[in-house]
Amino acid sequence: MTAATAADLLRELEARGAILNGHFRLSSGRHSNVFVQKFRLLEDPVLVERVARALADRARELTPEVVVSAAVGGIILGYETARQLGTLSIFVEKEQGVPTLRRGFALRAGQRALVVEDVVTTGGSVNEVLDVVRAHGAHVAGVGVIVRRAMVDFGVPTITLLDLPVDSFDPEQCPQCAAGEPITEPGSRFLR
Numbered sequence: 001m002t003a004a005t006a007a008d009l010l011r012e013l014e015a016r017g018a019i020l021n022g023h024f025r026l027s028s029g030r031h032s033n034v035f036v037q038k039f040r041l042l043e044d045p046v047l048v049e050r051v052a053r054a055l056a057d058r059a060r061e062l063t064p065e066v067v068v069s070a071a072v073g074g075i076i077l078g079y080e081t082a083r084q085l086g087t088l089s090i091f092v093e094k095e096q097g098v099p100t101l102r103r104g105f106a107l108r109a110g111q112r113a114l115v116v117e118d119v120v121t122t123g124g125s126v127n128e129v130l131d132v133v134r135a136h137g138a139h140v141a142g143v144g145v146i147v148r149r150a151m152v153d154f155g156v157p158t159i160t161l162l163d164l165p166v167d168s169f170d171p172e173q174c175p176q177c178a179a180g181e182p183i184t185e186p187g188s189r190f191l192r
């Protein structure tokens, strides 16, 4: 996506409540004025199609042969990206806490895998998928991300549709707490 369409995507995600401005307690315990509620995007097949097309258009030159994502949200994005690329879509899930391919999913040695993720914050989930892909002898052709909240370097070609760096604070140093603004717990029913 060009800068102009990244701005369009930001506006669209804000309008749908996928990007929320307020005062939030993140799962890390830190406070932030922006929260990404990714299922407000993933629940809309038309929007997923558009976002996945933007990823697929840029990923095509990486000549991926399979799309690999992480359960649960990644499955939706991976499926639609793969549909547009004309590849299979498989996903990594945890078995007794260990990321793995289940359900008969397989990767061939040297197969070119595109790893897709909806929102990258620490990069931990993507790195788990990269490890699984490489453990199967496949090749990571690249990573595709819709929203990147930190400048994580995966060491492979990375496509990002929207950079939205997270600005977070210790509760003791949070300017919004200091201003007495009430806090929202992400994931709560109040975000619906």
Ligand SMILES: [Zn+2]
Binding pocket: 023, 031, 032, 171, 174, 175, 176, 177, 178, 183
């Ligand atoms: Zn705060």
